Amino acid sequence: MTLIxxxxxxxxxxxxxxxxxxxxxIGMEVHAQVxxxxxxxxxxxxxxxSPPNANVSFVDAAMPGMLPVINAECVRxxxxxxxxxxxxxxxxxxxxxxxxxxxDLPQGYQISQFKDPIVGEGSVFLDMGGAEHIEIGIExxxxxxxxxxxxxxxxxxxxxxxxxxxxxxxxxIVSKPDLRSSDEAKAYLSKVRTILRYLGxxxxxxxxxxxxxxxxxxxxxxxxEFGTRCEIKNVNSIRFAGQAIEFExxxxxxxxxxxxxxxxxxxxxxxxxxxxxxMRSKExxxxxxxxxxxxxxxxxxDQAFIDDLAQHLPELPDDKQERFIKDYGVTPYDAMxxxxxRESADYYEAAVKFGNGKRDGKAVANLVNGDIAAYAxxxxxxxxxxHIKPGQIAGIVDLVAAGTISSKxxxxxxxxxxxxxxxxxxxxxxxxxxxxxxxxxxxxxxVIDEIIAANPGQVEAVKAKPTMLGWFVxxxxxxxxxxxxxxxxxxxxxxxxxIE
Amino acid sequence: MSxxxxxxxxxxxxxxxxxxxxxxxxxxxxLNAILGFVEQLGExxxxxxxxxxxxxxxxxxQREDKVTDGGYPDKIVANAxxxxxxxxxxxxxxE
Numbered sequence: 001m002t003l004i005x006x007x008x009x010x011x012x013x014x015x016x017x018x019x020x021x022x023x024x025x026i027g028m029e030v031h032a033q034v035x036x037x038x039x040x041x042x043x044x045x046x047x048x049x050s051p052p053n054a055n056v057s058f059v060d061a062a063m064p065g066m067l068p069v070i071n072a073e074c075v076r077x078x079x080x081x082x083x084x085x086x087x088x089x090x091x092x093x094x095x096x097x098x099x100x101x102x103x104d105l106p107q108g109y110q111i112s113q114f115k116d117p118i119v120g121e122g123s124v125f126l127d128m129g130g131a132e133h134i135e136i137g138i139e140x141x142x143x144x145x146x147x148x149x150x151x152x153x154x155x156x157x158x159x160x161x162x163x164x165x166x167x168x169x170x171x172x173i174v175s176k177p178d179l180r181s182s183d184e185a186k187a188y189l190s191k192v193r194t195i196l197r198y199l200g201x202x203x204x205x206x207x208x209x210x211x212x213x214x215x216x217x218x219x220x221x222x223x224x225e226f227g228t229r230c231e232i233k234n235v236n237s238i239r240f241a242g243q244a245i246e247f248e249x250x251x252x253x254x255x256x257x258x259x260x261x262x263x264x265x266x267x268x269x270x271x272x273x274x275x276x277x278x279m280r281s282k283e284x285x286x287x288x289x290x291x292x293x294x295x296x297x298x299x300x301x302d303q304a305f306i307d308d309l310a311q312h313l314p315e316l317p318d319d320k321q322e323r324f325i326k327d328y329g330v331t332p333y334d335a336m337x338x339x340x341x342r343e344s345a346d347y348y349e350a351a352v353k354f355g356n357g358k359r360d361g362k363a364v365a366n367l368v369n370g371d372i373a374a375y376a377x378x379x380x381x382x383x384x385x386x387h388i389k390p391g392q393i394a395g396i397v398d399l400v401a402a403g404t405i406s407s408k409x410x411x412x413x414x415x416x417x418x419x420x421x422x423x424x425x426x427x428x429x430x431x432x433x434x435x436x437x438x439x440x441x442x443x444x445x446x447v448i449d450e451i452i453a454a455n456p457g458q459v460e461a462v463k464a465k466p467t468m469l470g471w472f473v474x475x476x477x478x479x480x481x482x483x484x485x486x487x488x489x490x491x492x493x494x495x496x497x498x499i500e
Numbered sequence: 501m502s503x504x505x506x507x508x509x510x511x512x513x514x515x516x517x518x519x520x521x522x523x524x525x526x527x528x529x530x531l532n533a534i535l536g537f538v539e540q541l542g543e544x545x546x547x548x549x550x551x552x553x554x555x556x557x558x559x560x561x562q563r564e565d566k567v568t569d570g571g572y573p574d575k576i577v578a579n580a581x582x583x584x585x586x587x588x589x590x591x592x593x594x595e
Contacts, residue, residue, distance in 0.1 A: 037565050044570030052586045053576045057569035061576050073565030101516050103590040151587070152594050159594070160587035163576070287514060297553050297560040 006137060006178055009222040013181035017253045023222045024249045025229075026185050026215060027177035030192055031170050032202035033146065033210035034077045040145055040169035041068030041111065048208055052162040060167040062106035067295055074169040075299065077201040078118050078143050079309050081171055084199045084316055085138050087122025089306050093142075095296045098288045104148035104161050112172075114290040117142035118299065124175075124195070125318055126187045127336050136188055137176035146170050171202065177216065177226065182245040189213060189238045190340075194317050198342050206236050213241055217248045219256065227252070228262040232269050232276055244269035248276050320345055328352060328361025337369050344368075347384035354394035363397045371414050387422045388414075395426030405430060406437045406486055437485045444489055447479045448472075448496055459497065466499045501539060502532045 014021040036046055042059035059066040082089050094116040097109040119141035126134045148163035173192060179185045193204035193211060204211045213236075218229035232248060235241045247269075252262050267276040315323075317339045324335040324345075339345045348368050352361045368383055372393070376383045396413055399405045404427075405413060413435060417424055430436055438444060451472060452459055462468040472493050477484055503511075508528045512519040519527060573586040582589035 038567045038569075042570075043563070043566065043568030045567045051573065053573035053588075054586075055570045056573065056576045058576075059569070069561055069563045071565050072562040075562070099514075101514070103588070103593055150590075150593060152592065154584075154587075155589070155592075157592050158582070158589045159592050160584065161590055162587055287510075289514070292553075297558065299560055 003177055003226055005223075005226075006176070007134070007180055010180065011222070013183070014222055015219075015249060015253060017257050019257050021222055022219045022249070022253050023224075024179075024181060024245065025177050025218045025220060025226055026179035026181075026245060027229075028173075028175045028179065028185065028188060028216070029214040030173040030175075030189070031146075031212050031214070032081075032173060032192075032196055032204070034074050034143075034169035034171055035200060035202055036071060036073050036077065036169060038071055039167040040071055040074050040143065042167050044167070046168050048210075050164055052160075053164065055164040056166065060106075060163055062108070068111065068293075070296070070299065071169065074143060075118070075301070076309060077169075078141065078171055079301075079306060080199050080313060081173070081196065081201045082119030082122065082141055083306075083310050083313055084195045084201075085119070085122035085124060085141065085173070087138055087141065088120035090116065090118055090120055091301055091303070091306075092116065093118040093299045095143075095293045095299065096290045097293045098144075098290055100286065100288060102147070102150075103159065104150045104163070104166065106148070106163065106166065110145050110147065111293055111296070112144035112290075113142035116298075124188065124191055126184060126191055127332070128184065128187060129333070134178075134184065136178045136184075139174040139176050141171055141173045144170050144172055177218075182242040182249075185215065185245055186238050186242045189241055191317075193238075194340055198314055198317055200314070206238070209236060212236050215241060215245060217245055217252070218262070219249050219252045227256075228264050230262065230264065230276075231266050233266055233279060235269055237271075240269055240271050243271070243274055244276055247274060251276065314342070317342075324348075324361070324365075328365070330362055330365040334362075334365045334369050337373075338365060341382055341384070343384040344382055347390060350390035351393040351397075354391050359394060359397050359401065363400065364393060367393055367397060367410070367414070371411060375414075375418055388417060392417055392424070392426055399426055399430060403485065404436055408482065408486070409435055409437055412482075434483075436483065438480055438483045441488060441492065444476070444480070444484050444492055447476050447484070448489075448492055451475050451479065452496060462497055462499065469493060469497070469499065472497070501535050503528060503535070 009023055011021070014023055033046075034040070038044060039046060039060065042057045044057040044060055045055045047055060059068060079089055093113055095111050096114040098112045098114070099109040101108060117140045121140070122138035124136045124138060126136060128134060146165045146168040148161055148166035151160040151162065154160050175188065179188055196202040196211070197204045202211060206212065212234050215232045215235055216229045217232060218227035220227045230248060230252070232244050235244055248267070255262060266279045268279045269276050320339045321332070321335040324330050324338060325332060330338070338348045348364065351368065352359060352364050372383050372386065372388055376386050379386065396410050399413070400407060400410050409430075413426055413429060416429055416433070417426070421429060458468065458471060462472065469490075473486070473489060476489055476493065477486070505524050505528055508524050508531065509519060512527075577583040577586055577588055580588045
């Protein structure tokens with residue numbers, strides 16, 4: 001692969017060194033476990049957490065004479081993912097053997113795709129906040145088998161091998177070296193995960209290892225020649241990815257500034273120390289001796305197959321985001337937050353469309369991304385997982401729109417639903433608890449007159465300093481038990497006090 | 501194409517096959533004989549010929565995504581020299 005620099009150096013992401021600024025260059029290989037019932041080339045289960053070697057067939061254990069037969073759903077999942085990455089789909093691809101020796105790889109080779117992957121070049125768009133949008137190139141996506149698992153802490157001088165994962169389908173998604181900071185790398189991982197989850201092609205669960213990343217990191221002078229890279233293997237959380245990149249970049253800069261040079265090598269990130277360390281010795285330099293797997297014919301399909309999958313693809317996060325901005329008038333930031341998870345986007349939309357469906361999408365977004373998100377966070381949940389129903393959100397927004405409650409009243413009402421009446425119907429709660437705001441001008445006027453009469457000193461002061469009006473608003477609010485309509489109150493106060 | 505002694509040793513190491521110093525020359529000769537034999541194919545002009553992937557006109561067979569196999573861990577580890585709780589046991593390998 002020829003390296004082409006598509007980015008303009010951005011001083012914001014430079015790292016300061018003793019001898020000047022440095023720029024990080026990052027490329028990623030994301031291994032995403034395909035959501036399927038059975039394995040890529042055998043009929044055994046992909047279920048997580050089964051007893052040792054329970055999900056293993058003779059094919060997975062590489063018994064002599066066993067032959068691989070490809071799972072059609074895994075092929076569809078790879079094509080769907082390729083479409084979600086706006087990538088070229090290759091109608092003909094080839095499976096190769098990648099040879100290496102390890103106890104959790106009984107075949108002695110991994111069936112993968114080398115020269116002719118199922119998916120070619122594509123792109124992922126990242127929203128870096130504000131007006132900054134960047135495009136990250138996808139080099140390819142290929143299908144391959146996962147290996148088994150070795151456990152080293154069960155015995156003083158033996159390793160235990162469980163082949164349950166052996167043969168499970170993985171998609172390796174390879175980016176171009178287009179990322180320039182740990183923040184971009186984290187945003188990329190998060191965006192890829194969102195896309196995979198929208199598509200339903202991978203659950204993106206990094207704790208269970210169904211999505212992991214190998215991160216290639218190098219440093220260079222801003223805009224200069226690409227440096228020598230190190231590969232950080234098997235990073236299993238987005239936060240760790242950021243920490244590993246920061247550490248690794250600093251390590252490389254220190255070596256270069258001391259006049260040294262970087263050895264291309266594989267490294268491991270240790271979350272306990274926050275450091276990366278060398279993983280394989282150099283004399284073991286890898287030579288995978290790829291060659292086409294003679295057990296498998298080329299994988300071929302036609303355009304109609306691709307078109308059919310494309311037609312049934314769900315709406316993708318970027319499209320949904322754009323539609324939310326256009327149809328519901330929400331800010332780009334709110335749209336981004338709302339579409340991070342497909343279920344949260346559906347939840348928001350259900351609230352907007354509830355009942356007659358003619359309510360302000362922006363007001364709903366403010367409530368969902370504001371107080372509801374704060375409550376959800378405090379419970380360690382996503383907004384759609386809280387007990388608050390879209391209908392209740394719609395009810396609150398409608399009450400504010402009708403002027404029945406103020407926005408302050410809406411907050412109080414939400415607290416009632418959160419803490420006291422989880423099943424409550426907003427309009428009914430407001431009615432029963434007397435939470436309606438007072439819009440009756442006569443009643444408000446009476447309160448104001450009383451305050452003005454009791455505080456002549458303040459009345460003089462506010463004439464000289466109009467910002468003092470806030471004090472009167474506060475007093476009047478307090479006197480009305482927080483139920484006065486703030487807008488009516490403000491206007492009336494200004495009129496009575498003679499300020500503009 | 502031919503291999504030198506260093507390549508023979510490296511191939512042995514990658515395949516985890518021990519090759520004694522005294523055997524290197526023998527394997528080098530054998531490998532070079534094989535490579536020389538295969539090299540005869542270079543005499544044929546294959547410009548514009550698609551690589552053949554199958555002698556019969558068939559497509560890659562695919563299966564539906566159903567669980568039809570597995571569930572016999574005792575059989576899987578039956579031939580293993582050492583096992584515990586249906587795990588394979590191998591000499592410790594930590595990188």
